[in-house]
Amino acid sequence: MSKARLLMPGSTIGIVGGGQLGQMMALRAKYMGFRVGVLDPTPDCPAAQVGDWQIEADYDDTDAIRQLAERSDVLTYEFENVDADALDAVSDIVEIPQGTDLLRVTQDRIQEKTFINKHGIGTAPWRPVNDMDDLRAAVAEIGLPAVLKTTRGGYDGHGQFVLRDDADIDRVAQVRPWAGDFAPSILEGFVDFAYEASILVSGNGEQYVTYPVVRNIHRNNILHITIAPAEEAADPSSPLAQAARDLALRLASGFQLAGTLAIELFVLRDGRVLVNELAPRPHNSGHYTIEACSIDQFEAHVRGIVGWPLPEPRLLSPAVMVNVLGQHVAPTRALIATHPEWFTHDYGKAEVKHDRKMGHITVLTDDPAAEAARLEATGCWDDLKKD
Numbered sequence: 001m002s003k004a005r006l007l008m009p010g011s012t013i014g015i016v017g018g019g020q021l022g023q024m025m026a027l028r029a030k031y032m033g034f035r036v037g038v039l040d041p042t043p044d045c046p047a048a049q050v051g052d053w054q055i056e057a058d059y060d061d062t063d064a065i066r067q068l069a070e071r072s073d074v075l076t077y078e079f080e081n082v083d084a085d086a087l088d089a090v091s092d093i094v095e096i097p098q099g100t101d102l103l104r105v106t107q108d109r110i111q112e113k114t115f116i117n118k119h120g121i122g123t124a125p126w127r128p129v130n131d132m133d134d135l136r137a138a139v140a141e142i143g144l145p146a147v148l149k150t151t152r153g154g155y156d157g158h159g160q161f162v163l164r165d166d167a168d169i170d171r172v173a174q175v176r177p178w179a180g181d182f183a184p185s186i187l188e189g190f191v192d193f194a195y196e197a198s199i200l201v202s203g204n205g206e207q208y209v210t211y212p213v214v215r216n217i218h219r220n221n222i223l224h225i226t227i228a229p230a231e232e233a234a235d236p237s238s239p240l241a242q243a244a245r246d247l248a249l250r251l252a253s254g255f256q257l258a259g260t261l262a263i264e265l266f267v268l269r270d271g272r273v274l275v276n277e278l279a280p281r282p283h284n285s286g287h288y289t290i291e292a293c294s295i296d297q298f299e300a301h302v303r304g305i306v307g308w309p310l311p312e313p314r315l316l317s318p319a320v321m322v323n324v325l326g327q328h329v330a331p332t333r334a335l336i337a338t339h340p341e342w343f344t345h346d347y348g349k350a351e352v353k354h355d356r357k358m359g360h361i362t363v364l365t366d367d368p369a370a371e372a373a374r375l376e377a378t379g380c381w382d383d384l385k386k387d
Contacts, residue, residue, distance in 0.1 A: 031299075142189040
C-alpha cells in the first residue's frame with residue numbers, strides 16, 4: 001500500500017474493539033480533533049466512554065462492521081482477533097490503512113514466523129504441528145524443553161503448553177485445546193535468553209519511526225513491569241538499540257506499515273536479538289510513552305492511519321510502567337494519596353476480575369531499577385509469583 005490518505009480534524013475514526021488500547025487511542029484522536037466511533041459488544045466499554053458513539057455488536061458481526069464503516073472515514077483495530085474477511089468486505093467504502101495482510105500474518109503464528117524469517121530476522125527454532133506424529137517429529141528435531149502453541153488465538157499464556165519431558169508429550173492429547181481434534185499448532189524451542197524486551201515502530205505507509213528498546217518483566221505469563229529504556233539500549237548507538245531498530249524498520253517496510261506495530265524480543269546472553277511475536281497495534285509495553293516520550297504510541301498510531309507525518313520520538317525521561325490487575329486495584333488505590341510521583345491510569349472497566357488488566361501506573365525516574373524495586377516494596381503486587 002502507499003502512504004495513508006491525509007485526513008483532517010473533524011474526520012471520523014472507527015475503532016474495532018473498545019478496550020483500554022481503544023480508549024487511549026480514542027483519547028489521543030480526540031485531542032487531535034477527530035471524532036471517534038467504537039464497535040464493541042460491551043455497553044459503555046472503555047473506548048466508548050471517551051468516544052463519540054458506540055455500536056454494540058460482536059467483532060465478527062458483518063452488518064455492524066459495515067455500519068461502522070459507513071459512519072467512518074477510516075477504520076482501525078485495537079487487537080488481533082478481528083475478522084479480516086469482514087474488514088475486506090467494507091474496504092470499498094472506507095479506508096483501512098493498516099490493511100488486512102498485517103492482520104492475517106499476526107493472527108497465524110506460522111505466517112508470522114515465516115514472514116519474520118523471510119526478512120532475514122531470527123526467531124526461536126520452530127516447526128508446524130498438526131497431529132501427534134508431527135509433534136514427535138518436531139521434538140526429535142528441536143529437542144526439549146519446548147513450548148506447543150496454537151497457531152491462532154491465545155494471549156497471556158493461553159493456548160500454550162510447555163513440554164519438558166516425554167511424559168508431557170503423551171499428555172498433550174488429554175490437554176485442551178489439543179484433546180479431541182488436534183488444534184493446529186507450532187512447536188517452538190526454548191531460547192536461553194537474558195531477558196525479554198520490545199520495540200515499537202510506527203509508520204504512515206512510507207515513513208517509519210521507532211521507540212526505545214524496553215525491558216519487560218512478566219509474572220504468570222502477563223506483562224508486569226516495563227523498564228524504559230532497557231539498560232543495554234540506553235545509548236541509541238549501542239549494538240542492542242541498533243539491532244532492534246534495524247529489524248523494526250525492516251518489518252515496517254515489509255508491511256508498508258500504517259499505524260503502530262509492537263515487536264516482542266528475546267535478548268540473548270551473547271547480545272543477539274530474536275523476535276518472539278508481533279502485535280499489529282499499540283502495546284501494553286508502550287504505555288510508558290504517554291508520559292515519557294515526546295509523542296506517545298497512540299498519537300503515532302493515529303498519525304499513521306490518517307496520513308500525517310511522524311516526528312522521531314524522543315525519550316524525555318526514563319520510566320517504569322507497572323500493570324494494575326484486578327487484585328491490585330484496591331491496594332494501589334489505597335496508596336494514591338501518598339505517591340504523587342505515580343501517573344495512575346484507570347481503564348474504567350465495569351467489572352474487576354482477578355488477573356484482568358484494570359489500569360497501569362507509570363513513574364518517571366532517573367533510576368528505573370531502583371524505582372521498580374520501590375514499586376515492588378509497596379506490597380501491592382506480592383501475589384505475583386516469579387515465572
